[in-house]
Amino acid sequence: MSPSLDTAGLGARAAEMLDELAQISASADHLTRFFLTPEHRRGADLVARWMRQAGLEVTEDALGTVRGHRPGASPDAPRLLFGSHIDTVENAGRFDGCLGVVLPILALDWLARSGHQAPFGIDVLAFGDEEGSRFPTTLSASAAIAGIFSPSMLAARDSDGVRFEDALRAYGKDPADIPAAAYDPARVIAYVEAHIEQGPVLEVEGEPLGIVTAIAGASRLSVTVTGEAGHAGTVPMRLRHDALLGAAEMALAIERIAVEAGDGMVATVGRVHVEPGAVNVIPARVVFTVDLRSGSDLSRRTALERLEREAHHVADRRGLGVVISAFHEVGTVPCFPDLQRRLAEAAASLGARPVWMPSGAGHDGQAVSRLCPIGMLFVRCRGGISHNPAEYASPADMGLAAGTLVRFIERFEWPGPAGSLREAGESA
Ligand code: HGY
Ligand code: MN
Ligand code: MN
Numbered sequence: 001m002s003p004s005l006d007t008a009g010l011g012a013r014a015a016e017m018l019d020e021l022a023q024i025s026a027s028a029d030h031l032t033r034f035f036l037t038p039e040h041r042r043g044a045d046l047v048a049r050w051m052r053q054a055g056l057e058v059t060e061d062a063l064g065t066v067r068g069h070r071p072g073a074s075p076d077a078p079r080l081l082f083g084s085h086i087d088t089v090e091n092a093g094r095f096d097g098c099l100g101v102v103l104p105i106l107a108l109d110w111l112a113r114s115g116h117q118a119p120f121g122i123d124v125l126a127f128g129d130e131e132g133s134r135f136p137t138t139l140s141a142s143a144a145i146a147g148i149f150s151p152s153m154l155a156a157r158d159s160d161g162v163r164f165e166d167a168l169r170a171y172g173k174d175p176a177d178i179p180a181a182a183y184d185p186a187r188v189i190a191y192v193e194a195h196i197e198q199g200p201v202l203e204v205e206g207e208p209l210g211i212v213t214a215i216a217g218a219s220r221l222s223v224t225v226t227g228e229a230g231h232a233g234t235v236p237m238r239l240r241h242d243a244l245l246g247a248a249e250m251a252l253a254i255e256r257i258a259v260e261a262g263d264g265m266v267a268t269v270g271r272v273h274v275e276p277g278a279v280n281v282i283p284a285r286v287v288f289t290v291d292l293r294s295g296s297d298l299s300r301r302t303a304l305e306r307l308e309r310e311a312h313h314v315a316d317r318r319g320l321g322v323v324i325s326a327f328h329e330v331g332t333v334p335c336f337p338d339l340q341r342r343l344a345e346a347a348a349s350l351g352a353r354p355v356w357m358p359s360g361a362g363h364d365g366q367a368v369s370r371l372c373p374i375g376m377l378f379v380r381c382r383g384g385i386s387h388n389p390a391e392y393a394s395p396a397d398m399g400l401a402a403g404t405l406v407r408f409i410e411r412f413e414w415p416g417p418a419g420s421l422r423e424a425g426e427s428a
Helices: 007-022 037-052 099-113 140-146 151-155 166-170 175-181 202-206 243-261 297-318 337-347 395-410 421-427
Strands: 057-060 066-070 079-085 121-126 189-194 209-215 217-226 264-268 272-275 284-293 322-330 356-357 373-381
Touching: 007 037, 007 099, 007 217, 037 057, 037 066, 057 243, 066 099, 079 099, 079 140, 099 189, 099 395, 121 297, 140 175, 140 189, 151 166, 151 175, 166 322, 166 421, 175 272, 189 337, 189 395, 202 209, 202 356, 209 337, 209 395, 217 243, 217 297, 217 337, 243 264, 243 272, 243 297, 272 337, 284 297, 297 322, 337 373, 337 395
Parallel strands: 079 121, 079 189, 189 373, 209 356
Antiparallel strands: 057 066, 066 121, 209 373, 217 284, 217 322, 264 284, 272 284
């Protein structure tokens, strides 16, 4: 067991690193770092430097994921994976994603300094496309390591019309190398992601750490409503086909569907585009997004069917057209019980009493779950605020989380290549 863990020092270092990474942004005024941008490149280079300083072998795959590797007892020893994302939403906080890259780097640095050598290999992964902020894709980088990257993503275009594939080539990658980014499932033990909770539960419970039981399934939709442009001063209200009012009525219907569904369902209309967007022209076309989530996939699918019906009722009544297309769909993903137990025991060894809880936010772990068992460790964040520059996790809580990862790795008894974690987990 490594010497008594200096969790305060680990937390202070984590805060410094996150502050440094947060300076790498498309804007001088706020933190915005989108996939395959110059800011992504600079952020990836900084993470790679930290990985090297921690003694890791650094590579980068065809989706730009930075990989830091610590060898196990033999070059082909199966690996424990840790990681999260370094891309952000617009005007983001500095902890979302990045924390889950910084903490395992610090944990491995600590273990290296304390002379610990695990029989298994350990990788830290910094994914670049979790948020889906630039392209209408999400989890593309983690999907690639899981071997489930969808080539159709390459045709996605950002708001400037730039194709995913062209941006990838401009970033110096070759789409032909994407299949090689996938891990061999037989060489991977499990994946563990540390992440801020992005909600208020841990703060309300007065606990610094959470053990995630499952990650909620999510659907992201694009809804296009078409009406008829007209003169704002001359067309009587009863003769209008106002695309924006139709969209507004649909948005309120979506809210009602989520509230009535229960199951912790949440629905968000986050982006609205209005054409022609002139003050004195009746809107002819509106495109808006829907983000729908629930811990129950059945409940979410039922809500989607109801949303489709009600949107068409509104359109029929107002003489509008409506087209609904889903551009992202991921099912609810359970976290592996054996990993939950191991994370909880590691946290408890440092005096924490972690809270078991689901994640309403999506994470790279949802994609990686198609490769191997996943576990997630939540870190308390102030006021549950996230996707907001006011996002904050304390150095003390971050240090405790880093220490938990150290203990998790030190204690990770693994049956070896003969047996997989899944078998061990099932017997546990
Ligand atoms: O939207 C999410 O849940 C994640 O922050 N990308
Ligand atoms: Mn995140
Ligand atoms: Mn996020």
